[in-house]
Amino acid sequence: MHVDFTARLYIRSAPIHPEGPTKTGYIYSIPIPPRPERRGILGIEGMKTRFLVRLCPALSIAPLLLFSGATLAEPCLRVTLTGTQGGPPVFNGQAGAGTLVQYGDSESSCSSVQLQFDTGRGTTQQLSKLGVPVEKLNAVFLTHMHSDHSEGLSDIAQLRWHFSSAGPKLDLVCSQDVETENGYTLSCNGFAEHIGDTLIASGEMAQRLSENPKRLTGGPADLLHVMAFENLPKAQQVWQLDDVKVSAIQSQHIGGHASYRVDTPAGSVVIGGDAGNDIPEPPRQSSTSEQVESLAMGADIVVHSVIHPVMGPDQGSGFPPPIYYRQSNALDLGALAKRTGTEYLMLTHLIPPLGAEKQGPYPIPGGALNEEDYRSAVLDSGYTGNTIVGTDLISIQIPAD
Numbered sequence: 462m463h464v465d466f467t468a469r470l471y472i473r474s475a476p477i478h479p480e481g482p483t484k485t486g487y488i489y490s491i492p493i494p495p496r497p498e499r500r501g502i503l504g505i506e507g508m509k510t511r512f513l514v515r516l517c518p519a520l521s522i523a524p525l526l527l528f529s530g531a532t533l534a535e536p537c538l539r540v541t542l543t544g545t546q547g548g549p550p551v552f553n554g555q556a557g558a559g560t561l562v563q564y565g566d567s568e569s570s571c572s573s574v575q576l577q578f579d580t581g582r583g584t585t586q587q588l589s590k591l592g593v594p595v596e597k598l599n600a601v602f603l604t605h606m607h608s609d610h611s612e613g614l615s616d617i618a619q620l621r622w623h624f625s626s627a628g629p630k631l632d633l634v635c636s637q638d639v640e641t642e643n644g645y646t647l648s649c650n651g652f653a654e655h656i657g658d659t660l661i662a663s664g665e666m667a668q669r670l671s672e673n674p675k676r677l678t679g680g681p682a683d684l685l686h687v688m689a690f691e692n693l694p695k696a697q698q699v700w701q702l703d704d705v706k707v708s709a710i711q712s713q714h715i716g717g718h719a720s721y722r723v724d725t726p727a728g729s730v731v732i733g734g735d736a737g738n739d740i741p742e743p744p745r746q747s748s749t750s751e752q753v754e755s756l757a758m759g760a761d762i763v764v765h766s767v768i769h770p771v772m773g774p775d776q777g778s779g780f781p782p783p784i785y786y787r788q789s790n791a792l793d794l795g796a797l798a799k800r801t802g803t804e805y806l807m808l809t810h811l812i813p814p815l816g817a818e819k820q821g822p823y824p825i826p827g828g829a830l831n832e833e834d835y836r837s838a839v840l841d842s843g844y845t846g847n848t849i850v851g852t853d854l855i856s857i858q859i860p861a862d
């Protein structure tokens with residue numbers, strides 16, 4: 462299936478809060494100022510004003526514009542699914558799981574701050590289609606140490622080493638090492654430390670260093686600034702740049718799994734990752750994570766991995782029940798979005814993919830699913846918000862322009 466990038470990228474939502482501020486007070490101890498205040502703040506301190514003054518120092522109108530508010534640029538938040546493939550299989554050229562969150566204003570094309578959540582296969586190609594060079598990413602956040610969410614990071618790190626060894630380093634935000642009951646350790650730190658090892662072992666790094674000694678001698682790992690946080694079942698802020706704040710909360714799937722929330726003056730988005738309920742199998746109230754639900758309360762957008770109920774153990778696909786149960790299903794995600802008052806539910810990491818006859822080796826009972834199959838599973842929950850059945854590079858912007 463060919464994805465029409467230009468059409469997909471700019472599917473824009475209606476303004477979520479057309480009347481201005483609807484949220485004041487605190488969400489997880491993160492203050493969300495009302496819109497008139499933040500417009501003023503941006504107008505005086507933001508890029509638009511500086512841009513005018515810098516380019517037009519002689520213009521006597523500039524001070525008037527400063528105080529009239531005529532040049533105030535509206536803050537905006539854009540969320541783009543860089544990859545929607547569910548799990549390690551490959552299908553139809555889909556990229557691996559990832560979400561790009563951009564914040565800015567009209568002057569910066571909504572891209573002053575650019576954050577990548579998970580870096581599945583092909584993330585760099587997808588970012589290039591979006592016009593986002595990897596050296597412009599401010600930070601990468603990983604939800605967990607599964608390759609379908611992380612393998613694209615080696616490409617990102619290697620590209621930065623090639624062309625941006627002078628820095629800055631890329632913040633890599635993830636949870637601290639987790640030692641499991643089975644004796645193995647899940648380690649984002651270890652992943653980052655060894656991210657360039659195959660290229661070092663092959664001799665390529667030495668060869669390229671001989672061509673350009675300005676590159677860092679330790680290889681791509683030297684360009685990562687790992688910010689590993691203690692994974693807590695309570696939201697905590699783990700990263701911030703100016704008005705953009707990112708919180709994390711521990712959630713179930715595999716050890717060390719974390720879900721994230723980004724709060725900006727333009728809106729908020731939760732990245733659930735592959736989270737599932739803490740209770741590993743029925744009987745339980747829901748397949749979704751209670752921690753993700755607390756994080757998503759009042760959020761504008763929830764991006765979440767989804768599994769369709771057709772892959773359930775009672776449907777005959779043969780899909781392993783423990784793997785089914787550690788994901789959130791479409792019905793339960795709709796119920797979560799309803800409870801949290803979320804306007805936009807973006808389904809990603811679709812198991813099975815749209816149009817696939819199989820999920821890996823497992824046949825889809827009743828044949829391939831389409832968008833409507835996912836949408837109707839969400840609607841069964843009674844959710845009346847907007848469901849976006851994710852395809853690569855689909856995007857939402859708040860407010861729409």
Ligand SMILES: [Zn+2]
Nearest residue numbers: 605607714735
């Ligand atoms: Zn996973």
